[in-house]
Amino acid sequence: MENKFGFGCMRLPMKNDEVDYDEFNQMIDLYMQEGFNYFDTAHGYLGGKSETALRDCLVSRYPRESYVLTNKLTKSFFNSKEDILPLFNEQLQKTGVSYFDYYLMHAQDRENYKHFQKCQAYQAAQELKATGKVKHIGISFHDTANILEMILSEHPEIEIVQIQFNYADFNNPSVESKKVYEVCRKFNKPILVMEPIKGGGLANLPEAANRILTDLNKNASNASYALRFAASFEGVYKVLSGVSNLEQMKDNLKVMKNFIPFNDEEYEAVAKVRKILDSLGGIPCTACRYCTDGCPMKISIPDLFGCYNDKKIFNDWNSDYYYGVHTKTNGKASTCIGCQQCEHICPQHLPIIKYLKEVAETFE
Numbered sequence: 001m002e003n004k005f006g007f008g009c010m011r012l013p014m015k016n017d018e019v020d021y022d023e024f025n026q027m028i029d030l031y032m033q034e035g036f037n038y039f040d041t042a043h044g045y046l047g048g049k050s051e052t053a054l055r056d057c058l059v060s061r062y063p064r065e066s067y068v069l070t071n072k073l074t075k076s077f078f079n080s081k082e083d084i085l086p087l088f089n090e091q092l093q094k095t096g097v098s099y100f101d102y103y104l105m106h107a108q109d110r111e112n113y114k115h116f117q118k119c120q121a122y123q124a125a126q127e128l129k130a131t132g133k134v135k136h137i138g139i140s141f142h143d144t145a146n147i148l149e150m151i152l153s154e155h156p157e158i159e160i161v162q163i164q165f166n167y168a169d170f171n172n173p174s175v176e177s178k179k180v181y182e183v184c185r186k187f188n189k190p191i192l193v194m195e196p197i198k199g200g201g202l203a204n205l206p207e208a209a210n211r212i213l214t215d216l217n218k219n220a221s222n223a224s225y226a227l228r229f230a231a232s233f234e235g236v237y238k239v240l241s242g243v244s245n246l247e248q249m250k251d252n253l254k255v256m257k258n259f260i261p262f263n264d265e266e267y268e269a270v271a272k273v274r275k276i277l278d279s280l281g282g283i284p285c286t287a288c289r290y291c292t293d294g295c296p297m298k299i300s301i302p303d304l305f306g307c308y309n310d311k312k313i314f315n316d317w318n319s320d321y322y323y324g325v326h327t328k329t330n331g332k333a334s335t336c337i338g339c340q341q342c343e344h345i346c347p348q349h350l351p352i353i354k355y356l357k358e359v360a361e362t363f364e
Contacts, residue, residue, distance in 0.1 A: 004231045005256035006038040006238035007031055008194065010045045010288070012053060013245050019046065019053040027249045028058050032067070034253050038238050040192075042072040042106060043091055044293070055096035069097060070192075072106035072140060073125065075115050076293075076345075084124040092133070103134040104162060107290070107347050109143035113151060122155050136160060140194065142347035145179035152187045160237065162192035164286070164347075167229045167270040168202060168277055169195075172284070175348070181233065190237040196230040197223050197241065199286035199302075206280065206313050209273040216269055223248070224255040229270055232262040282309040283355050284348060291342035291352060297331035301342060301352060304333050308359045323363045333360035 013020040013027070031037075039058060041050045051071070058067060077087050092098065103125055105116055116122060128134040138160035141148055152158060161184050169175040184191050197203050203223040205213070213225055223241075230239045239256075243249045287302040295301065303326040311319040327333075333356040342352045 002231075002259050003036060003038075004236060004239050004259060005031075005036050005227075005252060006040055006192065006240040007036070008240035008242040009039060009041045009050045009054060011242035011244040012046060012050060014046075019049050021053065021057055023246055024053055024057045025061075026246050027243065028061075030246070030249055030253065032062065034257050036253075036256070037067040038070070039067060040070045040240050041095070042074055043077055043087070043094075044074055044290075047293075048094065051091065051094040055094060059096040064097060068101045069095065070102035070104060071095065071100045072104040073116075073121060074106040075112050078119060078121070081120040081124050084119070084121060085128075088128060088133070099133045099135060101135045102138055102160060103128065103136070104160075105137075105139045108139045108141050108147075108151060109347065109349075110147050111344070113147070122157070126157060138162065138192070140192075141180065142349075144176050145183045148180055148183045149186075152183065152189065158189065160192060161189045162194055162240075164195045165191070165193045165230050165233075165236075166196050166198050166202060166226055168198050168274055169284075170274065175284075181235075185235050189235075191233075191235050193230045193236055193239040195286045196239050197226045198284075199242075199288070201282075201286075201309070202226040205273065206276065209276040212269050212272050212276075216266065221251050221255075223251060225266065225270060227252060227255050228260065228262055228266075231256070231259060277313075280313045282313045283350070283358075285309075285350065286348065288347060290345045290347065294341045294345070295331070296339060296341070297335045297337060299331035299333065299336060299356070300326045301356070304359050304363075305355065308355075308362055311362060320363060332364060333357070334364050336360075 013023040039054060041054055043051065071091050078084050105121060125134060125137045129137055136159045137157055139158055140162035142164065163180050164175055165177045165181060169177040171178060205222050210222065213222055227239055227241060230236065241252050243252055283305045285302055285305040289302055291301045307319045307323045336353060336356045338353050346352060
């Protein structure tokens with residue numbers, strides 16, 4: 001069995017703003033029982049609750065050697081090399097482990113990379129590896145292929161690369177999934193795939209696109225095609241799925257425990273789906289939520305973009321109602337003051353302020 005399914009812990013089941021431990025325990029137990037064991041987190045995921053949930057639901061319940069745990073060094077948590085070791089120790093403490101199997105330099109792009117270089121973060125990671133507290137060093141990457149080529153050339157110690165890779169972004173000029181994948185192969189780096197379902201967008205397709213896939217196999221979910229597409233490429237070590245409930249976990253496991261690589265007919269089908277999605281012009285947000293933490297107007301940007309896409313792409317009549325829900329205690333799109341905090345941190349480099357104006361025109 002090809003064990004390519006990784007558990008991304010950025011979108012865990014929530015109840016009253018807290019991780020639903022009962023459901024998370026069930027998801028972990030089922031995932032482990034089926035022979036999978038790779039978990040991915042970061043210090044900022046769910047405001048720090050992802051790390052502690054993993055400590056309580058995974059680390060305290062399973063032997064350390066039975067699972068692989070990846071954590072990340074994130075720009076917003078350090079301003080010098082001296083800040084990195086205390087931060088790293090806090091990450092160990094919050095997750096309850098004595099080492100991380102993989103430690104990734106988080107969200108590397110043209111701008112973030114400069115900060116990591118200035119703070120000697122790659123050197124700090126190598127020092128942590130020398131102590132045995134990190135087994136492997138890697139990066140998660142959000143930029144164009146030429147930037148990745150530069151980083152891998154300057155840091156041959158990088159052992160693994162996490163990239164955004166899905167059939168919708170395959171030729172997307174702002175993501176360059178295909179070209180970035182090819183750079184990883186050129187440098188012979190194992191690949192971790194993030195956003196294979198594009199923040200859930202490829203699970204909920206518009207009717208015309210949905211029909212293309214159901215005509216192939218009415219028993220296969222849209223998410224299954226997205227997962228299998230990513231996992232079918234040579235050099236892919238894990239495909240991370242940000243499963244947020246037990247049903248999603250069951251569906252993902254059904255696909256990945258009996259993994260069947262894509263055939264030519266399926267590649268042609270998702271290419272047709274991609275053309276339909278490109279023609280509809282939605283906002284290509286993956287709902288990573290990095291933009292929301294520092295927003296002075298407390299705008300729930302990914303949720304508002306989701307409402308916009310639901311209305312524009314899926315003609316969802318509920319989108320107006322949900323726009324009201326998401327703006328009841330948070331800012332409306334029109335309250336944006338244009339500070340650009342969100343645009344500076346967005347891994348997709350989206351023109352968020354411009355999009356918020358379009359959202360405001362649509363709903364307000």
